[in-house]
Amino acid sequence: MLSKSKFLLPVLAGALLLQGCKGNKDEFHTTDGLTYKIYSQNDKGVYENKGEVNLADSTGAKIGQVVTLQMSYKNAEDSLLFNSRENRTPIMLPVMKSPFKGSLEQALMSMQAGDSGVFKINADSLFAKSFGGQPLPPFIKKGSDLTFFIKVDKIQSEQDAMASQQKMMEEQMKGAAERAEKQTVVDDAKIQEYIKANNLQNVQKTESGVYYVITQPGKGPKAAAGNLVSVHYKGMFLDGKEFDSSYNNPMSGGKPFEFPLGQGQVIPGWDDGIKMLNKGSKAILLIPSPLAYGEQERGPDMPANSILRFDVELVDVKN
The missing domain is CATH 3.10.50.40 (Chitinase A; domain 3)
Incomplete structure (x- = not known):
């Protein structure tokens, strides 16, 4: 209805x-x-x-x-x-x-x-x-x-309108996917420039397009979809401006952020990047905008199509 x-x-x-x-x-x-x-x-x-x-x-x-x-x-x-x-x-x-x-x-x-x-x-x-x-x-x-x-x-009529709405949603999803595909190419080039300018070493890339650098290997179990993970993080733009951090978040009292991995409760770039890490690992995640917030503007401090960098520490992995 x-x-x-x-x-x-x-x-x-x-x-x-x-x-x-x-x-x-x-x-x-x-x-x-x-x-x-x-x-x-x-x-x-x-x-x-x-x-x-x-x-x-x-x-x-x-x-x-x-x-x-x-x-x-x-x-x-x-x-x-x-x-x-x-x-x-x-x-x-x-x-x-x-x-x-x-x-x-x-x-x-x-x-x-x-x-x-x-x-x-x-x-x-x-x-x-x-x-x-x-x-x-x-x-x-x-x-x-x-x-x-x-x-x-x-x-x-209501029936015809519901059919039109379904068609419109399908067309919007198709259009969004096409724009995201084009934006991924643009973002990938910018990330590669960033990697070169900042002399990042041992950079790897996931199949979906997240670049990551393990700066401190962990010795614990590797994170997998379905695990409950705890992550400390600092989020920045490529210009170095910080927009979020678990270390000084008053809502969480500075505790790590806990979430079920691979359940779509975080941006896709996190679900994809965190699963590359073992418990105790520290890493840099470079996330193209379609795997972050995409075309969404999240206030004046988060423009549309923002590429994000996260410095993360995988504190815990639970079944």
Whole structure:
């Protein structure tokens, strides 16, 4: 079952506003509590303001249907808060009964496939009645409106939407794999340059592409998938900037990080690199970005496609 909470989350992101909404009579209208500008393409492909829309007609999305759309929205200070285009994924939003006059649900029911729209929706009502009673965040003023920019791609039945979602996920996975393959070539060259510049010796490489140097051999059992391993580590970028360390992590009290090896609970480069070590070993792991966090940005200190270096010590190996 498709649910609103699954497809529409008030997540913060950076951004790009919907573009291309041009035309005559470029003004807002208000019908049944909904304030809007809705645009459709004319025969020449130019977007024109449709003017006032009869929300009770049969041309818009209906309750029970699913709308695939691109959406961004901003607060009263004109700060962009969300943009679906950043995630490379359109939103799939089931149309439900309108919980208040001037709601996002009404906006969807006023649009046809191919339409673009700008909507002003009361923030208090939106968070209280559409976002499950969540309190307003500090960057949204009480009593203010949020401005939504929406481009409707498709309007489908729930069954057709689920089939489209599956196809879209498969295409996204294929695209991500192709980008990762290309990025691996780029990262591999950078890692080899790093190895040469830092005069690292006895460098080895796993089948998946992790470079490792055993700086102190261990005498204990070799780590294997399914083992519970304890690892001390220091994580750095190739420029030497440290981003994480088990030695001074207040959450763990400076204890080694413990996890089941080969179970996907850490980045792939760790699952692959740690299994090359014996208990007591110290090593350097050089991990290409597709085996680390890939295209994900993890805040301003972890850009997308970051190559990572970890200095690790395999403290313990348990069955």
